[in-house]
Amino acid sequence: MKSIKSAGVIGAGVIGSGWIARLILNGIDVCVFDPSKDAPKSVEKVINNAERAYKNLLRSPLPKKGVLSFLDTVSEVAKSSEIIIEAVPERLSAKQSVYKEIELNASNELIITSSTSGILPSDLQSEMKNPERLTVAHPFNPVYLLPLVEVVGGSKTSQKVIDETCSIFSNIGMFPLYIKKEIPAFIADRLLESVWREALWLVNDDIATTEEIDDAIRYGFGLRWAQMGLFETYRLAGGEAGMRHFISQFGPCLEWPWTHLMDVPEFTEELVDKVSNQSDDQSGKHSIDELMQKRDDNLVDFLKVLKENRWGAGNTLKEFDDSLGNSRIDFSELDVSKPLKTFSTHIPKDWADYNGHMTEARYLDCFSEATTELMAIIGADEEYIANIGSYFTVETHIRHLDEVLIGEGIYSKTQVIYGENKKLHLFHWLHHNDGRLLATAEHMLIHVDLKTRGASMPGDSVIEKMERIYSAHKNLPKPEGLSRAVGDKV
Ligand SMILES: NC(=O)c1ccc[n+]([C@@H]2O[C@H](COP(=O)([O-])OP(=O)(O)OC[C@H]3O[C@@H](n4cnc5c(N)ncnc54)[C@H](O)[C@@H]3O)[C@@H](O)[C@H]2O)c1
Incomplete structure (x- = not known):
């Protein structure tokens, strides 16, 4: 590439x-x-x-x-x-x-x-x-x-x-x-121009306003188009019998006088005024800046949904996001003499509550990501999980120490407190990019065979990597806050 x-x-x-x-x-x-x-x-x-x-x-x-x-x-x-x-x-x-x-x-x-x-x-x-x-x-x-x-x-x-x-x-x-x-x-502008042409006729002929046309798109087929396009959507419109049935049912309609086809309305001063005035009535209450931010926010969230569902444009986003995260260094070059840098991100707006700061539950999300990253470092990655086993978290303790706001950057560091046989005991620190300590978490994990769902020994290569990190990390000072329970005396 x-x-x-x-x-x-x-x-x-x-x-x-x-x-x-x-x-x-x-x-x-x-x-x-x-x-x-x-x-x-x-x-x-x-x-x-x-x-x-x-x-x-x-x-x-x-x-x-x-x-x-x-x-x-x-x-x-x-x-x-x-x-x-x-x-x-x-x-x-x-x-x-x-x-x-x-x-x-x-x-x-x-x-x-x-x-x-x-x-x-x-x-x-x-x-x-x-x-x-x-x-x-x-x-x-x-x-x-x-x-x-x-x-x-x-x-x-x-x-x-x-x-x-x-x-x-x-x-x-x-x-x-x-x-x-x-x-x-x-391709794309050819399709868009046919819709644009028809829309201008609808305004020109006083059949619909600019707002009604936009509503006809955004409340209905626009939502379908973003994820399935035209043909896949019509395939479903044909029911179980699919595309052939759809064409036999709706194909002949195209010959009816439903569309203006290549007949383009002339942009007379009157038509330009009409379209512009209707557009002002429809959208003038928002500034262009506000509309651009709303558009971006909606696009971001659509794309994230498509990414979660591994579909269409979401696949491109997933590949891109993964490629940015894949700058992991070679295990043989890993500096294990100190806690490992495991995860970093910026706080997206849906991670925040009404105060604008990251909600409690997302702290656990961050620590799960840190654990996932540590898993990947020791070779317990997607392929390993599919074929051999995985680590299940059996106990967690989190301390929330400081707040972090939407858009701010964070990163985690991880120390292996114990890592032998089936057990993995981790301590994570979550820092703000400005260095402030935001939270710590302690997890106990057990290696599990995904067929029997019971505790099992990890694969040799995972054991080897885990032991290399553990044998260095056990000589590090014990992290402040290790083995703490909730502090109140009862
Ligand atoms: N606007 C869209 O939605 C869109 C989408 C896809 C592609 N395009 C295409 O992108 C191109 C640019 O469109 P746009 O919408 O950004 O236009 P625009 O009018 O917003 O921007 C054009 C820019 O080019 C600058 N410019 C003019 N002459 C120049 C020159 N000789 N050298 C360097 N800069 C010069 C202008 O100062 C201006 O900043 C067009 O070919 C357009 O068809 C536009």
């Missing part, structure tokens, strides 16, 4: 700033060119929104943020980047002149991707010196949250560039959908 350390973004509007936020939060340094003097401020705002969303979305800690620099020319950006993401306004000539400037100084390996919503890549590359390096990578707003990116090559794009582009975007948590035949507006 190709991963990168630096990227250039040309055009930092709605889409460019979404790209910048995704890249920076993935630890990639980003150079930007945008002629607008307001660009740095609006980019900063989008990065803040993205950071807020990621803290709720991801369990794993993010890498250290990449460095952001605004440069004075396109060619300076081209010189210091491994990939260029072009996101200038949707005009062929504007995009082509950007490519011309990039190619003045660029290395032959530099990949250029265009965020265009529908211009053919063959047209975009038609005047380039090295047209094989250009591909379309069409993202969706907000780019930092939605995983889809449509990747489309032109007639001169090399397959290597397409493969590398897909690989670069997979590495930053996206779902590259390679579209093998170029077509104006690609």
Whole structure:
């Protein structure tokens, strides 16, 4: 998989700033060119929104943020980047002149991707010196949250560039959908435009207001689309008999005069006023900032549900989150002379109560994660559990020492107090990223055979690793608070 350390973004509007936020939060340094003097401020705002969303979305800690620099020319950006993401306004000539400037100084390996919503890549590359390096990578707003990116090559794009582009975007948590035949507006916008066209007719003909149309989507089929798309949803609409039955039942309707098909309503001043005024009535009570935060909060929670259910876009999120957490070092290089760093995260908003601080139950969640991480370190990972056994927690004692608020970072450290045969006795410390001690937990675990559900000896490799840690940790000072019960005297 190709991963990168630096990227250039040309055009930092709605889409460019979404790209910048995704890249920076993935630890990639980003150079930007945008002629607008307001660009740095609006980019900063989008990065803040993205950071807020990621803290709720991801369990794993993010890498250290990449460095952001605004440069004075396109060619300076081209010189210091491994990939260029072009996101200038949707005009062929504007995009082509950007490519011309990039190619003045660029290395032959530099990949250029265009965020265009529908211009053919063959047209975009038609005047380039090295047209094989250009591909379309069409993202969706907000780019930092939605995983889809449509990747489309032109007639001169090399397959290597397409493969590398897909690989670069997979590495930053996206779902590259390679579209093998170029077509104006690609797949997603073709579908969206047909719905947009029909919606404009409904407003134009006074059949529905903008709000009624949005309600028809968000209270019904919009919820289905987010998780199953069109065909899988219709398959279910056909009942047990599936798609064939669905087509025989509803297929003929398409020939009835239900839709306006390619007949597009003209954007007369009257229609523009009507749509805009209705939209103000519908949504004007919220500021754009409020709407963006609400959209992000809802998207984060939808994505988390899909991740829990291992479905659709949730699978991309799971892979991404796991890849961020997989920076575990090799066991042979593990420093066992001190407690092990086991878990870190940021507090998502659904872990907090009405006070804005982490609820009591989530402290146990954090300690369970710390134990899971220790299990993984000694080799009792998913594969081991599926084939050999697992550790069950038989006793827990937690001390809640300080509070932690939504969005703040935490980490845990773990000392093995006892680790021989079937028993594992752990002591965890939970710290705030500012160093404060938030809580401690003590757990006793017993190794269990998952077939007999009875206590059993761990596998040899687990015993070996556990013993290596235990033999070092037993010489460490006993943690303050070890073996405490609830402090009150009765
Ligand atoms: N807005 C969307 O929902 C969306 C979704 C997917 C793709 N796109 C595509 O992304 C591209 C950008 O769209 P947008 O919505 O971000 O537009 P935008 O108007 O919000 O931003 C364009 C930015 O480009 C800058 N710019 C103009 N000329 C430039 C130049 N010569 N060099 C560098 N920067 C320049 C502008 O100052 C502005 O900041 C378009 O091709 C569009 O089709 C948009």
